[in-house]
Amino acid sequence: MFCLSMYVPVLDQSPAEFQYFESDGLPSELKSIFSLSVLVPSQEFSTYRTWRQKIVKAGDKDRDGQLDFEEFVHYLRDHEKKLRLVFRSLDKKNDGRIDAQEIMQSLRDLGVTISEQQAEKILKSMDKNGTMTIDWNEWRDYHLLHPAENIPEIILYWKHSTIFDVGENLIVPDEFTVEEKQTGMWWRHLVAGGGAGAVSRTCTAPLDRLKVLMQVHASRNNNMSILGGFTTMIREGGFRSLWRGNGINVIKIAPESAIKFMAYEQIKRLIGSDQETLGIRERLVAGSLAGVIAQSSIYPMEVLKTRMALRKTGQYNGMLDCGKKILLKEGMAAFYKGYVPNMLGIIPYAGIDLAVYETLKNAWLNRYATSSADPGVFVLLACGTISSTCGQLASYPLALVRTRMQAEGKPWHISHCFWDIVWH
Template structure:
């Protein structure tokens, strides 16, 4: 089950007219709302992904069917959405920080503000992603811990925070930070390079007189490029999730999700 990688993507470009009119705020808000809906819809798969990343091993051959079976048995249908609340809450600050940082990095690195090169966009986007992740990373750890929790382990987010600080210290909120930041580089680089290459190839062959390939073509290019970026950065994502999950309850939880 692949991570969708939305936290690693390079922010969208906005025209000068959109910036001056304030339309970009509406687009960011719309994107955050759409992200909340899509993450809620895919939350069961996202939790299954986390469980498989942390608990699957040679002795515990967890798959999609056994994973769902164990989740339903341990906590019922509602347990499929564990961790989704934190996943939704972090959308707004992460999106806003990433966009504002991206604009500042572009001003810093771009030689021609009206014609930003792919390399300049990659550098600005990677640094913007790293900046946003640095600030909201404790929420990433909280999302993972809440997704992995057993029934009754935490009474809520506040209780989870208190127990982590008490037993592991503040440093626990940055477990897995290094592989997470390192994962931005291959993901953003491959995603952007393949996306731009596919889009230009399509325009050169089928629409030489137009700069707009259409939404379906852009969607196809984005899907292919994002998948390639995920395949390249996934080992780092796996290390990140396992480090985030490290805690005193990990051994018990691993036993809990062993197949019967």
């Protein structure tokens, strides 16, 4: 049983008087949000109300709005594991202690530059023995009753608890640091991701085209198999026909990724708070809205991709010719066929994808991480694969309706297309 080595003010005593508690001797009235206020620094109630609510929300297993003793101890154990990961991340020298230089370096990595005097001020707020270094016990005691779980959140806690001024307009970025944005790291990251996406989409293009063909042509009377689909494509247009539609699929990566990234960043700041990172529900909303904005911007390219994948040999002389013929024959509205089911599908796909990814990643860190807060590329790949699969399973019926509507030359209503699929 670990010891809660903190001095905390008691409700019925003056702020200057303190009582020492161990975890197995906490007062029985430690249940509600209000009684939790005795366990945080005696500053303004409004400043710490959100933090106390986060503690109760994280530890309240039975969802009764209160923390009993068992729930509180369970929360402290889980939170201590997360704090240890952050401590090891800050301990650049791996000597079990954090000094002013390591704090300065960690903040610099996040795009925040402070002086040595400011770093020492942070140290003094945690340093109990006057060594101007922080060991694990001092680190844990200082942060244990604050819900910060990562370095950006802890920086914000330092800012409030030590009057540490990092600029009122600065928001510690969730995705990219200020320095990374100033040096162009963010767009290099997008370019690298776009390049990786182009390679992966090109490698899987035959499967993607087969999927489109099966979505449009397969029915109860036309049971198309995987082998039969590939055979039909090769016989009709040769081996190169397996990559029809891949060009437009690769081209749309850049605008779609850039728009989604910028929209996601802005939406996070609109629905969230400068003082804390977004929760799962907020991430779901932000991810879904960002997906809607990105897809709305590039949707005509989605229609072109479907038509190019379904085309027969000699039907179109490239993407521009395809777009021109669609415009002349069907009008501008043709480029937005299937738009409604596509937008409805974004909500479960983008939202579930992001939410499941973050949940799996955090669950792995809580259970298996011991020496680093970085899960590693293989864990992230597995989390991404599972989350993407969950999102696609949830949105697939709408994706099927969308593809059918994009492929048809005649106008379709979403309900008519849905029932046509069901009955045929």
